[in-house]
Amino acid sequence: MNINIRKLAKDEKSPIELLLTADPSKSIVEEYVNRGDCFIAEKEQQIIGVYVLLPTRPETVELVNVAVVANQQSQGIGKQLVEDAIQKARLKGFKTIEIGTGNSSIGQLALYQKCGFRIIGVDLDFFTRHYLEKIFENGIHCRDMIRLSRDV
Ligand SMILES: CC(C)(COP(=O)(O)OP(=O)(O)OC[C@H]1O[C@@H](n2cnc3c(N)ncnc32)[C@H](O)[C@@H]1OP(=O)(O)O)[C@@H](O)C(=O)NCCC(=O)NCCS
Numbered sequence: 001m002n003i004n005i006r007k008l009a010k011d012e013k014s015p016i017e018l019l020l021t022a023d024p025s026k027s028i029v030e031e032y033v034n035r036g037d038c039f040i041a042e043k044e045q046q047i048i049g050v051y052v053l054l055p056t057r058p059e060t061v062e063l064v065n066v067a068v069v070a071n072q073q074s075q076g077i078g079k080q081l082v083e084d085a086i087q088k089a090r091l092k093g094f095k096t097i098e099i100g101t102g103n104s105s106i107g108q109l110a111l112y113q114k115c116g117f118r119i120i121g122v123d124l125d126f127f128t129r130h131y132l133e134k135i136f137e138n139g140i141h142c143r144d145m146i147r148l149s150r151d152v
Contacts, residue, residue, distance in 0.1 A: 003048065003077065005084050008038040015040065015047045022067040025131060032064050039088070041068075041081060048072045051081050053088060059095040066099075066108075082115045090152040098149045102127060104140035109148075117148035 019029045041049030051066040068077045089097045101108045126145035135142035
């Protein structure tokens with residue numbers, strides 16, 4: 001599919017509704033966008049995908065808020081975004097890229113592992129501690145953060 005992925009300029013508004021589909025907390029999402037670099041995928045001048053690259057430790061960057069608009073999902077765009085993020089991280093000189101997702105996010109865990117990420121740890125009760133509302137996905141209570149990582 002012919003999509004164009006580019007960095008959002010500092011004076012451009014971020015696609016907050018789309019970003020919120022990847023993380024229900026507006027304050028956390030806004031903090032990520034302010035601290036990191038937000039990239040958008042466009043098709044025919046419409047934003048169809050987004051992700052944020054967030055430097056965390058020396059040589060390490062975290063991929064957060066990967067999201068594809070609902071009617072464009074399951075066509076390989078999510079995979080393209082993750083692969084693009086890995087390439088951007090490499091070009092910026094990072095050595096490791098990390099990502100975290102909920103224990104209930106079955107599809108996301110499939111996607112990230114297909115993109116070469118391996119599970120490196122579990123942050124037990126991350127979502128119970130940081131989110132007021134209970135999150136359910138695929139009929140599973142989302143409580144723990146599964147941490148994944150790969151070399152870039
Ligand atoms: C997660 C998300 C970005 C995936 O985007 P997408 O464009 O639908 O994903 P793709 O079509 O590129 O799928 C990539 C691979 O992951 C797998 N996958 C994706 N969603 C899946 C699901 N729900 N169940 C099982 N596998 C899934 C597919 O099998 C595919 O593998 P393949 O290429 O070998 O067939 C998208 O579903 C989304 O925006 N969700 C809401 C926001 C979100 O949860 N973000 C992640 C926060 S951690």
